[in-house]
Amino acid sequence: MGKLRLGMVGGGQGAFIGNVHRIAARMDDQWDLVAGAFSSDPARSAASAADLGIAPDRAYPDFATMARIEAGRGDGIDAVAVVTPNHLHAEPAVVFLNAGINVICDKPLAATLADAERIEKVASTSKARFFLTHNYTGYPLVRQARELIKKGELGAIRLIQVEYLQDWLTVAVSSKQADWRTNPEATGGAGCIADIGTHAYNLACYISDMLPTEISADLGCFVEGRRVDDNAIVNLRYGNGARGMLWTSQVAPGNENGLRIRVYGDRAGLEWAQENPNVMHVSPFGAPRYTLTRGGVGNGNAGMRNLRVPAGHPEGYLEAFATIYSEAARSIRTDRGELSDPEAHAPTVSDGLNGVRFVGAAIESSANNSAWIHVRP
Ligand SMILES: NC(=O)c1ccc[n+]([C@@H]2O[C@H](COP(=O)([O-])OP(=O)(O)OC[C@H]3O[C@@H](n4cnc5c(N)ncnc54)[C@H](O)[C@@H]3O)[C@@H](O)[C@H]2O)c1
Numbered sequence: 001m002g003k004l005r006l007g008m009v010g011g012g013q014g015a016f017i018g019n020v021h022r023i024a025a026r027m028d029d030q031w032d033l034v035a036g037a038f039s040s041d042p043a044r045s046a047a048s049a050a051d052l053g054i055a056p057d058r059a060y061p062d063f064a065t066m067a068r069i070e071a072g073r074g075d076g077i078d079a080v081a082v083v084t085p086n087h088l089h090a091e092p093a094v095v096f097l098n099a100g101i102n103v104i105c106d107k108p109l110a111a112t113l114a115d116a117e118r119i120e121k122v123a124s125t126s127k128a129r130f131f132l133t134h135n136y137t138g139y140p141l142v143r144q145a146r147e148l149i150k151k152g153e154l155g156a157i158r159l160i161q162v163e164y165l166q167d168w169l170t171v172a173v174s175s176k177q178a179d180w181r182t183n184p185e186a187t188g189g190a191g192c193i194a195d196i197g198t199h200a201y202n203l204a205c206y207i208s209d210m211l212p213t214e215i216s217a218d219l220g221c222f223v224e225g226r227r228v229d230d231n232a233i234v235n236l237r238y239g240n241g242a243r244g245m246l247w248t249s250q251v252a253p254g255n256e257n258g259l260r261i262r263v264y265g266d267r268a269g270l271e272w273a274q275e276n277p278n279v280m281h282v283s284p285f286g287a288p289r290y291t292l293t294r295g296g297v298g299n300g301n302a303g304m305r306n307l308r309v310p311a312g313h314p315e316g317y318l319e320a321f322a323t324i325y326s327e328a329a330r331s332i333r334t335d336r337g338e339l340s341d342p343e344a345h346a347p348t349v350s351d352g353l354n355g356v357r358f359v360g361a362a363i364e365s366s367a368n369n370s371a372w373i374h375v376r377p
Contacts, residue, residue, distance in 0.1 A: 001338050004329055006031045007070060007077035007101075009063045009092045010084035012038030012048035016177055017106055018083040020321055021133070022052075025081070027322035028308070030329035035070055035077050037063040063092040071099035078332060079104050085180040086187055086194065090115035097126040104131045104328055108198045108359065109352025111188030116356035123349040129335070131328045134202040134347040134355075136259060138323030140294050140315065141280040144303030145207045145263070145270055148282070155267030157208055160236070160244035162262075164200040165255035169230050172223050184227050190359045191228030193219060196259075197248035197362070198355035202347065203261055204236075204244060211354060212236035212244060214372045217362035222251050234362055237372070257317075278314050305343070 006025055011018015018038070025031035035058035038048035042061035049059030060066035063080075070076040079102035082092050090110045096103050103123075109132060110116040123130040136142060148154060169178065169192075180186040181195055188194065205211055214237050219229035230251045236244030249255070260273040268284040283289040295311030297303035306323040309315065330344035357376050365373040 001333060003032045004030055004078040004332065005034045005075065006104075007035035007058075007066060007080040008033060009037050009066070009080060009082050010039070010088070011036070011081070012044050013051065014176055015039075015083070018081075020318065021081045021083055021104075021106075021325075023318055024135075024321035025325045027318065028326040028329075030326055031079075034058055035066060036060065037066045064095055067092075067095045067099040067101065071101060077101060079328065082106065087111040087115075087185070090119055093119045093130070094122050097122045097128050097130065100126070100128050102129045102131070102328070102332055104133060104325070105352070106133050107202070107352065108194045108355050109349065110356055111186065111190075111194070113356055113360050116353050120349050120353045129328070129331060130349040131324065131331075132347040132349065132352040133321065133324050134199060134206070134351060135317070135321040135324050136199055136203050136274060137206045137347055138306070138320035138327075139272075139274070139277050140297065140303040140305075140307060141272055141277060141292065142203070142207060142320075143305065144292065144297050144301060145261075145272055145280060146209065147302040148270065149208060149263065149265070153268055153282075153284075154263060154265030154270065156240070157210065157238075157242050157263060157265045159242065159264040160204050160208055160210075160238075160261070162200045162204040162244070163247040163258065163260050164196040165248070165252040165258035166196060166250045167253045167255050169223065169226075169250035170253055172225060182226055182228055187228055188359075189228065190363060191221070191226070192230050192248050192250045193217075193232040193234075193362050194356075194359045196250070197232055197234075197246065198359060200246050200248050200259060200261075201358045202351055202355055203259065204246065205351070205354065206347075207261060208242075208263060210238050210240070210242065211377050212375055213239045213377075214374050215358070215361050215365060216370045216372045217365040218370050219362060219366040229366075232362060232366075234365075274317075277316060277320070278311075 037060040039045040082105040217234040231249040234246040327346040333339040
């Protein structure tokens with residue numbers, strides 16, 4: 001079928017997640033990076049493109065030029081990865097969707113609800129697809145957790161506890177990554193709750209296949225002079241009576257990327273943590289607790305879909321990220337009739353919109369003494 005052609009907006013010299021996207025795209029031999037507008041500074045974009053071996057005529061000074069020229073080429077890009085700071089997702093996403101080019105955008109969907117809704121509106125009428133790299137949904141055991149719950153192994157879900165804890169902002173720091181994350185103009189006013197809280201929220205929604213109906217949030221900022229939240233505690237209520245707790249922090253010393261989820265139903269509970277992602281603990285009520293590994297998932301189950309190496313050889317963050325790219329490739333190839341894979345799935349624009357709505361509701365709740373706020377589905 002040949003490889004799909006990928007372009008990139010952002011991810012130039014000194015950037016963080018662009019390189020992760022490039023590794024993820026390469027991993028399963030589905031994508032070739034062939035074009036990019038890697039920086040807002042044209043000279044830096046050109047230098048970044050040269051580092052990456054991009055042909056000079058496909059190293060663009062800006063993303064609008066890139067969308068126009070790539071859309072007109074016979075060998076134009078099949079998708080663009082948008083890996084810019086949050087307030088710079090909407091413009092490129094809309095421009096590429098309008099040019100008929102599939103978009104693979106990083107989270108959160110946008111910095112403001114207005115921008116998120118704008119992307120969603122264009123994506124819902126475009127023939128191009130929109131994928132969002134909530135990459136933690138790519139872990140085999142996360143997929144298996146969702147399947148266990150879907151099959152009813154946990155029974156009726158009662159409790160969800162999810163946390164995403166880091167410590168790198170425990171003191172005031174300045175770096176390319178820290179500066180825009182703590183600048184309310186670039187983040188839409190949200191800090192930790194948007195940066196990693198949306199990952200925790202998405203993970204809880206994905207695994208349980210449930211969205212809360214209302215939330216009560218307490219956002220805090222512990223570092224003097226910081227203008228956005230660096231810690232958030234959120235209670236969640238679900239329509240079926242279930243209750244949830246979400247804690248996200250970037251000022252919790254000792255935590256690096258401590259994303260962990262526990263879900264309890266009336267028949268069993270499960271627990272998974274991304275820093276040890278190749279195991280999941282399952283506790284049927286009244287029976288011995290067991291540890292599920294990739295080896296024990298069993299052929300044909302969701303957790304076996306994207307494996308590259310046998311169980312026991314650890315897969316991790318990069319592989320889970322690569323799964324999102326490979327699922328996106330399968331969806332695009334299925335659309336084109338090159339493949340028939342109705343199971344192909346990656347997070348979508350509606351997952352992104354849910355995340356931005358969650359952030360807005362959390363800010364509103366916290367500003368109103370943690371009042372319960374309805375979350376629009
Ligand atoms: N999924 C994940 O696990 C994960 C992890 C980290 C970051 N992210 C998300 O990825 C995005 C980028 O984060 P980062 O940490 O890599 O940021 P970064 O600051 O390291 O990189 C941002 C890049 O965007 C470029 N850029 C800015 N404006 C541009 C423009 N107009 N045109 C082209 N390039 C432009 C910058 O020059 C830089 O290269 C954010 O939305 C963030 O939330 C996701």
